[in-house]
Amino acid sequence: MKKVLFVCSQNRLRSPTAEQVFSTRRDLEVASAGTNHDADVPLTSELVAWADLIFVMEREHRNKLQRRFGKHLKSARLVCLDIPDDYDFMDPVLVRLLESKVTRHLP
Numbered sequence: 001m002k003k004v005l006f007v008c009s010q011n012r013l014r015s016p017t018a019e020q021v022f023s024t025r026r027d028l029e030v031a032s033a034g035t036n037h038d039a040d041v042p043l044t045s046e047l048v049a050w051a052d053l054i055f056v057m058e059r060e061h062r063n064k065l066q067r068r069f070g071k072h073l074k075s076a077r078l079v080c081l082d083i084p085d086d087y088d089f090m091d092p093v094l095v096r097l098l099e100s101k102v103t104r105h106l107p
Contacts, residue, residue, distance in 0.1 A: 002107060005051035005076075006032040007061050011039040013089050014057045018098050020090065027107060035064040048072040055102060057083045079105050 006018035011034030019032035031050070033043040048054070048069040054076050056062045062080050066073070081101045087094035 001027060001029050003029045003050055003052045004031075004106075005047055005054045006030065006057075007043060007054060007065060008032075008034055008057040009036050009039065009061065009085065010034045011041045013087060014083060014085065014094065016040075017087070017090050017094055018055065018102065021095055021098055022102065022106075025106075035061050035068075043069070045069050045072040048076070049074060051076045053077050053079070053105065055079050055081055055105075057081055057085070077105075 004022065006015040008015040011032055015032035015034065019030050022028055022030050031047060033039065033041045033047050035043050043065065048065065049072045054065070056065060056078065059080055062078060083097055
């Protein structure tokens, strides 16, 4: 089972939407977190070390993750989705974007 982590800033809209969208797949174990210290679920070294595949929503998230948790990345693959913070939780447009951008990187 592949462990997939979705990361945005606050863990309130984009990454929780992605977690929910992909949580029904039997071949994936999914989680989400935010890079900001006041995120609903703050990103931790344990989460980074746990993941096989990490999707960040923006380059800024990738840079923060690499800077703060680079030594915990191990062999995790890091993918930037380039999805701006323009959507509400479970926005149908965001769901379609996630499905099209994430699926191509999954087994």
